[in-house]
Amino acid sequence: MTHSMTGKIALITGAAGAIGLATAKLLASQGATIAATDMVGADFGPLRAAIPDADRLLVIEADVTDEAAFGAAVKATVEKFGTIDIFFNNAGIEGPVAPIPDFPTDGFRKVLDVNVTGIFLGLKLVIPVMAKAGRGSIINSSSVAGLTGSAGLCAYIASKHAVLGLTRAAAVEWGAKGIRVNCINPGPIESRMMSSIEEGASPGAGAAVHDGYAATIPMQRYGTPEEVAGVVVFLASDAAGYVNGAAYTIDGGMTAA
Numbered sequence: 001m002t003h004s005m006t007g008k009i010a011l012i013t014g015a016a017g018a019i020g021l022a023t024a025k026l027l028a029s030q031g032a033t034i035a036a037t038d039m040v041g042a043d044f045g046p047l048r049a050a051i052p053d054a055d056r057l058l059v060i061e062a063d064v065t066d067e068a069a070f071g072a073a074v075k076a077t078v079e080k081f082g083t084i085d086i087f088f089n090n091a092g093i094e095g096p097v098a099p100i101p102d103f104p105t106d107g108f109r110k111v112l113d114v115n116v117t118g119i120f121l122g123l124k125l126v127i128p129v130m131a132k133a134g135r136g137s138i139i140n141s142s143s144v145a146g147l148t149g150s151a152g153l154c155a156y157i158a159s160k161h162a163v164l165g166l167t168r169a170a171a172v173e174w175g176a177k178g179i180r181v182n183c184i185n186p187g188p189i190e191s192r193m194m195s196s197i198e199e200g201a202s203p204g205a206g207a208a209v210h211d212g213y214a215a216t217i218p219m220q221r222y223g224t225p226e227e228v229a230g231v232v233v234f235l236a237s238d239a240a241g242y243v244n245g246a247a248y249t250i251d252g253g254m255t256a257a
């Protein structure tokens with residue numbers, strides 16, 4: 001099913017990463033205009049190559065934990081494109097991999113800062129723009145780690161459960177104003193982030209960890225960033241017009257098992 005995104009303005013955080021990039025490309029291919037944000041110094045090269053039309057792409061460096069910087073990114077988007085119809089609140093980090101007694105406390109705080117405070121600030125700064133327009137679709141990046149536990153990833157798991165909570169809070173608070181807020185809960189996706197988690201779980205043997213994880217998934221493989229992007233675009237579209245406060249697994253059946 002294709003969804004016409006012509007004329008829609010989409011703001012994406014973590015847009016230089018695997019899932020953000022795939023989503024920006026899919027949205028743009030369906031006609032959307034993209035405001036792409038990521039860390040200062042992030043590599044936006046692949047994104048610029050995929051969307052060469054400067055009228056259809058605005059690139060902004062902004063740390064999602066920096067309220068002033070992300071506020072300036074939202075302002076720049078509205079100044080250039082007029083509004084924000086779609087917000088993919090996606091930036092996140094995996095953090096350390098360690099059992100709880102060994103888990104570095106500063107690492108725990110950092111993961112919550114990016115994955116929870118960052119998502120909160122995104123909602124805080126974008127919702128007023130959408131409320132003014134009387135419509136909008138927000139998609140927050142949670143994870144299967146927002147639905148179930150696993151060893152060694154306490155900060156990531158706590159943070160992604162919090163994203164589900166923020167999604168429900170915002171959906172209830174803003175549904176009456178025409179703003180739909182949903183989250184996606186991908187399972188393992190072929191990406192830098194999963195390679196980092198695999199290496200953290202068993203240094204030097206990440207490939208074996210990968211194959212072990214894949215074997216536990218009913219579909220017997222990881223997903224691709226493009227398969228995540230497809231669900232984000234659906235949730236962003238009018239086809240999902242009555243979907244609000246939902247959590248969409250994209251996990252090959254992992255959480256069904």
Ligand SMILES: NC(=O)c1ccc[n+]([C@@H]2O[C@H](COP(=O)([O-])OP(=O)(O)OC[C@H]3O[C@@H](n4cnc5c(N)ncnc54)[C@H](O)[C@@H]3O)[C@@H](O)[C@H]2O)c1
Pocket residue numbers: 013014015016017018019020037038039042062063064065090091092093094114118141142143144185186187188189190191192193194
């Ligand atoms: N890769 C997976 O298997 C997987 C599975 C489930 C959920 N997710 C979630 O999907 C989202 C995207 O993951 P990905 O695989 O594309 O990872 P990625 O590391 O490729 O992309 C994440 C992007 O976020 C950016 N970022 C990190 N901290 C930031 C900050 N403070 N301010 C601004 N930008 C920041 C990074 O620079 C990076 O470009 C994350 O929230 C992740 O937790 C990923």
